[in-house]
Amino acid sequence: MMLKKTACEMLTVLVIGLIAVFVFPNYVAFYTVISSTIYVSLAILALSLALVWGYGGILCFGQAAFFGLAGYTYAVGAFNFEVTAYAAVIAVIVPVIFSAVLGYFMFYGRLNDVYLGVITLTVTLILFKLANSTAGDIYTIGNARLGGFNGMPGTPLLANPFGNGEPLSPHALFVLATVLLLLSYFGCRWLLSTRFGRVMVAIRENETRAELLGYDSRRYKLIFFCVGAGIAGISGMLFANAVFVSPTMFSLNYTAQILIWVIVGGLGTLMGPVIGCIVLQVITAYLGKTGLIDPSAALGLILIVFVLLVPKGLLPLLTELPDRIRQRKKLLSAEPAASDKGEQQ
Amino acid sequence: MDYIIVLILQVLYSVASLALVCAGLAVVFGMMRVINLAHGEFIMLGGFTTVLSANAGVPLMIAILVIAPLAVGIAGYLIERLVVRHLYGRMVDTMLATWGLSLLLVGLATMVFGNQVAGVAAPFGSVTIGAYGVSLYDVFVIGITIAVLVASYFVLAHTNLGLIARGAMQNPEMASSLGASPARIYSVTFTAGAALSGLAGGILAPLSGVVPTMGAAFVAKAFITVITGGASILTGTITASGILGGISTLTTFAINPVIGDVALLLTAIILLRFLPYGITGRFFRGAN
Numbered sequence: 001m002m003l004k005k006t007a008c009e010m011l012t013v014l015v016i017g018l019i020a021v022f023v024f025p026n027y028v029a030f031y032t033v034i035s036s037t038i039y040v041s042l043a044i045l046a047l048s049l050a051l052v053w054g055y056g057g058i059l060c061f062g063q064a065a066f067f068g069l070a071g072y073t074y075a076v077g078a079f080n081f082e083v084t085a086y087a088a089v090i091a092v093i094v095p096v097i098f099s100a101v102l103g104y105f106m107f108y109g110r111l112n113d114v115y116l117g118v119i120t121l122t123v124t125l126i127l128f129k130l131a132n133s134t135a136g137d138i139y140t141i142g143n144a145r146l147g148g149f150n151g152m153p154g155t156p157l158l159a160n161p162f163g164n165g166e167p168l169s170p171h172a173l174f175v176l177a178t179v180l181l182l183l184s185y186f187g188c189r190w191l192l193s194t195r196f197g198r199v200m201v202a203i204r205e206n207e208t209r210a211e212l213l214g215y216d217s218r219r220y221k222l223i224f225f226c227v228g229a230g231i232a233g234i235s236g237m238l239f240a241n242a243v244f245v246s247p248t249m250f251s252l253n254y255t256a257q258i259l260i261w262v263i264v265g266g267l268g269t270l271m272g273p274v275i276g277c278i279v280l281q282v283i284t285a286y287l288g289k290t291g292l293i294d295p296s297a298a299l300g301l302i303l304i305v306f307v308l309l310v311p312k313g314l315l316p317l318l319t320e321l322p323d324r325i326r327q328r329k330k331l332l333s334a335e336p337a338a339s340d341k342g343e344q345q
Numbered sequence: 346m347d348y349i350i351v352l353i354l355q356v357l358y359s360v361a362s363l364a365l366v367c368a369g370l371a372v373v374f375g376m377m378r379v380i381n382l383a384h385g386e387f388i389m390l391g392g393f394t395t396v397l398s399a400n401a402g403v404p405l406m407i408a409i410l411v412i413a414p415l416a417v418g419i420a421g422y423l424i425e426r427l428v429v430r431h432l433y434g435r436m437v438d439t440m441l442a443t444w445g446l447s448l449l450l451v452g453l454a455t456m457v458f459g460n461q462v463a464g465v466a467a468p469f470g471s472v473t474i475g476a477y478g479v480s481l482y483d484v485f486v487i488g489i490t491i492a493v494l495v496a497s498y499f500v501l502a503h504t505n506l507g508l509i510a511r512g513a514m515q516n517p518e519m520a521s522s523l524g525a526s527p528a529r530i531y532s533v534t535f536t537a538g539a540a541l542s543g544l545a546g547g548i549l550a551p552l553s554g555v556v557p558t559m560g561a562a563f564v565a566k567a568f569i570t571v572i573t574g575g576a577s578i579l580t581g582t583i584t585a586s587g588i589l590g591g592i593s594t595l596t597t598f599a600i601n602p603v604i605g606d607v608a609l610l611l612t613a614i615i616l617l618r619f620l621p622y623g624i625t626g627r628f629f630r631g632a633n
Contacts, residue, residue: 105614114380118572119617125564129603130603256444260445297456300449303444307438
């Protein structure tokens with residue numbers, strides 16, 4: 001049952017992905033392609049938290065830190081290197097290294113999930129402050145001025161390293177972002193199907209039991225945390241190309257939004273947060289345009305309502321609906337004893 | 346010599362303001378194990394209440410010491426009733442719901458007050474020590490923090506209410522079977538915590554000005570300090586703000602404020618690596 005559902009989901013993702021790559025950009029306005037690139041890059045960020053929190057049980061409020069670090073690394077690299085693709089690769093490596101150091105202190109200190117959340121949140125806010133304080137000529141790395149609050153506009157865009165050095169067109173960037181989202185998604189699925197992924201889920205379910213069976217939960221969590229940081233790094237690198245790098249990448253606003261995408265979409269699923277991200281991005285963009293209600297007030301209200309009333313999120317709610325109806329029908333038609341045999345989701 | 350006096354005053358002041366900002370959070374976290382991420386917004390509400398009532402003609406001291414804690418206490422009471430009450434025992438969910446609350450309050454404040462700094466002038470003027478000017482309001486902040494801490498200690502250690510509160514903190518089931526209603530204790534605690542945050546907001550309003558997004562500046566520091574402090578409310582808050590506030594001020598003096606914040610965080614992370622249950626999880630156990 002579970003397997004069939006996963007296969008079904010993977011197939012749907014593949015079909016939607018192929019449509020997004022080959023059909024979508026040819027039929028919509030230029031502006032829509034650009035904003036879709038932003039949504040897709042943020043969807044990768046949502047995916048990273050979906051993996052780390054939903055499957056690893058690591059309550060990380062600091063995905064925005066890795067996102068922002070990757071953005072800044074890319075921008076600094078792109079100003080300094082001839083080939084911007086090198087900058088893109090380094091942009092994914094730097095957050096992984098940072099997460100390894102941070103994770104060592106947190107997991108080997110055996111902090112519980114709530115403390116973990118607070119520390120990752122604090123790290124993000126400190127990075128926000130640091131990035132904001134880099135105005136002026138002293139804060140220059142090679143040819144790159146960090147620019148304080150204004151960020152780093154005019155960062156050279158990613159170019160095909162095997163081509164003529166021409167930067168990618170918005171269309172190509174969208175395709176690249178979508179392909180990276182698909183690769184990240186299937187990568188996560190693959191990781192979760194390996195022995196390593198299964199042990200990680202076991203640790204999420206019951207850490208003590210997993211430890212008693214001989215698995216070092218600290219090491220597993222640390223590695224998983226780094227994988228999540230790497231995926232967030234891909235997202236940050238794309239975002240730097242789609243928009244530009246500024247301290248807001250580290251802001252409380254993004255930190256909160258990532259969480260809301262995951263909660264709304266459904267914790268413990270991979271697709272849910274991605275859908276949640278795109279839907280909520282469209283809604284907040286609309287609210288920002290019309291000025292009907294402050295977007296942050298709307299997001300806050302959505303978060304409260306979901307935590308109180310729909311704690312499982314939308315995707316599990318929708319996918320369980322047919323099962324529940326079927327079960328209820330079975331209950332109504334068959335003898336009461338049969339209900340115990342019903343599959344537990 | 347005068348430089349050293351000013352430096353000591355400055356360290357004392359930043360330790361005191363850190364403890365003040367943490368007090369409300371420490372009460373709620375220590376007694377209820379609730380991480381209230383809307384803490385910064387309670388401070389913001391206290392600040393706005395003070396500025397608005399001072400501009401409406403209320404004497405500043407009454408606005409700070411009476412109206413701000415009262416208004417935010419009432420807001421806290423309502424929020425406990427509407428949101429937090431339904432999530433007791435689910436730490437992560439409470440954290441998320443209060444985060445939603447924080448965003449909601451920031452959004453509403455932006456819609457009502459606009460995204461600009463409101464403020465009142467700090468009272469009392471200043472004195473000169475040698476070549477340096479020292480604001481008397483800073484000294485007032487130190488004094489009021491000591492008063493708040495002493496009052497909290499008195500309530501916790503010497504009143505019936507404090508006894509019940511400490512009992513409920515150590516063993517809620519036992520307290521409940523002895524006739525104390527945990528729901529009421531939690532309600533009172535959350536309200537008291539909110540009132541303390543309101544007071545902190547009121548006191549800080551003349552210093553930093555008030556903006557809807559000001560909560561974010563406090564929330565990280567306050568949380569890291571409370572967690573570093575550990576389970577004991579007063580001792581934890583005092584020791585943690587002493588260590589972290591001291592280190593952060595000294596690095597601020599030596600380098601700059603941003604590095605001061607970074608030093609605060611690094612110290613906290615390293616401390617928590619070796620004392621995962623906070624300072625009072627290892628030392629001063631069983632203190633208030």
